[in-house]
Amino acid sequence: MDHFFLSLIALSCLGAGLALLLEVADSYLGFYGECEIDINGGEKELTVQGGRTLLSTLMEQGIFIPSACGGRGSCGYCKVKVTQGGGPLLPTETPYLEPEEVKDNVRLSCQIKVRGDIEIEIPPELFLIKEFRSRVESLRDLTHEMKELRLRLIEPDTIIFKPGQYIQFQVPEYEQCPESVYRAYSIASPSREPNGISLIVTRVPGGLATTYIHEILKERDEVTFNGPYGDFYLRDSTREIFLVATGSGLAPIMSILYQIANDGISRRTTLIFGARHKKDLFYLEEMEALKQKIPDLEVILTLSRPEEEGRWEGERGRVTNVLEKIIKDGANKEAYLCGNPAMVESCVELLTKKGIPGELIFYDKFG
């Protein structure tokens, strides 16, 4: 019996001794103390507890670096220029960095840890990216498979964004969605209405976010999103504007059109909106209202399968057929495309062939 207790005590002591050793080691090796993060040469200084990734540390401090994968190192979006204190380049970063970026000290913020004082440079517009709490103001059907979701901001109560940008909508946990996920949606409302945003959500069978928005979300529910993100916005120039959208790709294009109307931009503008059937078209009244406000706006609607609908007096065929017909040459023109990747790619190919330089074709692909 003594031997039994003896063995228990001996093993427990050994275990306790090793645990103590590791605990002591952790308090020395795993502790980085308070670290200073200097952003854009003193524009903002943060004092944080070291030891976590730069991405999550910044997020905790209310600075949202775009990240689609949530810090797993698989999307390569969370690039940040680290001028001081980033440590050596890690093998998990190199697949996502171009040689010039490496030379320029660009790093993946989800891979590097804050281990000491660190100096970083981020585009100032990232300071505008915030997490917003909002309430569902309205949820209405645009077509049989599309809903317009209008959100009124609670905290913060205004959003500053460039028309054409998108937000990341947080889908909370629900039955078919075991953990909270983020999905990107472009803002369809004008930037002149900073107290709320509208999103267009197409139902995708089995989609985590679309099922949630189409079936579970009700008016007055509270939802969270962060943003704005993206470099799809109207460039300042005098060139003629071609806006091309299919499906829910109309969302950022509408926001850009409101901007053209509200700011009194007098550039020749053509909107080409493509859908399959007549019942897939939406925002037609809004387009009529915009035509009143923008004298130089021409709206072209085109259906790829109009015959099933009966009477249709608009264009027939895909958006590329319309572009082919109306664009004679590429001089002094720029194009903004938004919709499914196949449409965007074929339009880019056509427009380049017409002579519009690649750097004047802007697009946002909706997967």
Add this chain to the structure above:
Amino acid sequence: MELGLSAFIVFFAAIFTNNILLTNFLGMCSFLAISREVKASLGLGLAVIFVMTCTSALNYLVYHYLLVPLGLEHFRFIVFIIVIAAFVQLVEMVIERSSPVLYVVLGIFLPLITVNCAILGVALFMIIRNYTFLQSVAYGAGGGIGWTLAIVAMGGIRQKLKGANIPKPLEGPGITLIIAGLMALAFIGFTGMIQIQ
């Protein structure tokens, strides 16, 4: 002097004639998984050398000064494993702090050193063969260096093989196992030279 000399022999024997990887076939999983490039295999090898040397010393002390006096030899497996696990955890903390690059390169294989059978093998061999403290440490260090030698050699060969035209069914683990077999054949050729037990 006698003792020092035999520790020296044990050290060399563990590297060449009784290479733990190529004659006892212990520690194969990380040998196959991390041997794609010399750099990563060398990093893992160094970690194994360090862990093996230190744990053989620690395990020797724990076994002879704790387990044997208390008559608890039958606990040796669990005790050895706990000691190795704690030590690997410590090494992981040190590497994460001192070399983030090596930490990322080794990835999951660093914690997997915990269950690297070569390390437990060294601890058990030293008990079976009745080594002294000095011999045990020499055997641990030699075993680690021998393991590293084998994995780095394999890393070098596989790096060379990248451009080689290997029959499709043999690509990857297939050809690696065949190479391991040939390397083992060469190392087993040394076995008669020194007897260490």
